[in-house]
Amino acid sequence: MEDSGSVDWGEVCQRFPIVNERIYLNAAAVGAMPQVAVDAVHAHTRSVALRADGAFQTWLNLKESCRVNLGALLGVPPRSLGFCSHTSHGMGLLALALEEAADLGGAKKHIVHAADEFPASTVPWQHRGYELAAAEAQEGIYAPEAFAACSRKDTLAWVVSHAQFGTGARIDLEAFCKAAAAQEVLLIVNATQSVGTGPIDAGRLGVDALVATGHKWLCSGFGNGVLYVKPSLWERLRAPLAGWASCVDAAKLDFSKPSPLRKDVAVIESGSHQFAELAALEKTSEMLLELGLDNVRARLVELGDMLLDGLEAKGYAISTPSAQAHHSSAVTFLHPQPALLVEELGKQKIDVVARAGGVRVSPHIYNDLEAIDAFLDAF
Numbered sequence: 001m002e003d004s005g006s007v008d009w010g011e012v013c014q015r016f017p018i019v020n021e022r023i024y025l026n027a028a029a030v031g032a033m034p035q036v037a038v039d040a041v042h043a044h045t046r047s048v049a050l051r052a053d054g055a056f057q058t059w060l061n062l063k064e065s066c067r068v069n070l071g072a073l074l075g076v077p078p079r080s081l082g083f084c085s086h087t088s089h090g091m092g093l094l095a096l097a098l099e100e101a102a103d104l105g106g107a108k109k110h111i112v113h114a115a116d117e118f119p120a121s122t123v124p125w126q127h128r129g130y131e132l133a134a135a136e137a138q139e140g141i142y143a144p145e146a147f148a149a150c151s152r153k154d155t156l157a158w159v160v161s162h163a164q165f166g167t168g169a170r171i172d173l174e175a176f177c178k179a180a181a182a183q184e185v186l187l188i189v190n191a192t193q194s195v196g197t198g199p200i201d202a203g204r205l206g207v208d209a210l211v212a213t214g215h216k217w218l219c220s221g222f223g224n225g226v227l228y229v230k231p232s233l234w235e236r237l238r239a240p241l242a243g244w245a246s247c248v249d250a251a252k253l254d255f256s257k258p259s260p261l262r263k264d265v266a267v268i269e270s271g272s273h274q275f276a277e278l279a280a281l282e283k284t285s286e287m288l289l290e291l292g293l294d295n296v297r298a299r300l301v302e303l304g305d306m307l308l309d310g311l312e313a314k315g316y317a318i319s320t321p322s323a324q325a326h327h328s329s330a331v332t333f334l335h336p337q338p339a340l341l342v343e344e345l346g347k348q349k350i351d352v353v354a355r356a357g358g359v360r361v362s363p364h365i366y367n368d369l370e371a372i373d374a375f376l377d378a379f
């Protein structure tokens, strides 16, 4: 693992107002916003007050620059992703689009998912009448073999989080892509717990579709969901919904003649967007790209390793796999009274959360090594 030493992480921490308030170790729930993003939200709101429709083109431009940044964060062509509201929304749209394709969701009604999957990955499929099978982890790690063992002739897709919400355990994305292709099933990835934590490379690896949202590791507040679909798959699908903004000529705002629907995934951006938090996303995605995704990953692994070592030294059993390839920053440890410990730490202005039968600690780039030490010394 590359070391993250080329970045002045102390300076990075100071970009986030929360570090002056608390030791916040809960990015896997909600990432804290940096000041630059808070300022961008304010600037957008001021522009609605002082320029109103006069600033509309600026807001549309904002969306396009976010698209480019998200493309770089996910390792996919910007044109192959569309903005939606949140993970569940993107997954639901994908389920609908696949269902309409006679040779895909029209014929194959079986999905394999990780047993501990966050319900944003599963409920949309259940709701559309798919039968779901849960693949089990071994020692906290999900392997493609477990998914293959649950697959049938009518399996449409494997749906799996790149990093699990409960334990932070990461899958080997490349191995999953290869195995899914070999089984002739789609690989659909929920990247909400990994986007912004390091490079993803979804395009090169051959992920078929991916959904994610921005309120965790992207630190951009709420409403910034994204759906990526591999171009060769998207060509086979019909837009799951459409509105005026789905039209090719939407930006011209000339409704005197009919305009066809755009052919890319952005067709799902069917109306006027919420721009305020896109303004935040533009700044936070820019920041992560400037820091360097490899540096961010190395830093988060460093923080995660420190947590794993410290908790182990204190004698706690840990649910997160210790192999660096399978963890990022979130670490979950078992405790007899997780809720009580979370409450006690909260009184000391240290924020963690009870998850997966234990306590989940999820530091981000705004936490330093001293914060991890302070957490470990606090109980």
Ligand SMILES: Cc1ncc(COP(=O)(O)O)c(C=O)c1O
Pocket (backbone or CB within 6 Å): 028, 029, 086, 087, 088, 089, 118, 120, 121, 161, 163, 164, 165, 190, 192, 193, 213
């Ligand atoms: C893996 C994963 N997906 C999705 C979400 C949130 O779903 P949504 O974006 O639909 O609110 C969470 C939140 O904890 C999550 O951990």
